[in-house]
Amino acid sequence: MNLEELKKIREKAQKDVELRQKESRIRIVVGMGTSGIATGAREVLKAFIEEVGRRNIHDVAVTQTGERGLSSQEPMVEVFEEGKPVVVYGNMNAEKAKRVVVEHVVNGNPVSEFAVEVI
Secondary structure (H helix, E strand, O other): OOHHHHHHHHHHHHHHHHHHHOOOOEEEEEEOOHHHHHOOHHHHHHHHHHHHHHOOOOOEEEEEEOOOOOHHHOOOEEEEEOOOOOEEEOOOOHHHHHHHHHHHHHOOOOOOOOEEEEO
């Protein structure tokens, strides 16, 4: 691996960290408890980070949390948007995550068929 490749890896890692830490208009929280991880939460988290980054969306943060207590619906994702109800999505996978970014985050329309709760 040469220096240029290392710089690219570092830049990508910094962008990923920024997506996880910044204050934002929308916050996407992926449940990363034991049952979430066992059912694919790592891939879901990765898909959200990659899709938000690929679309160059700067006002969205992607973070993680522990168990939500509903293991039959794992992996679970909460989408927090200022001034709107929290939407909880269940049985997520990478493809569903990409669709949530397009329909909910970009277009403002929660994906009701994936939602298990609106708080």
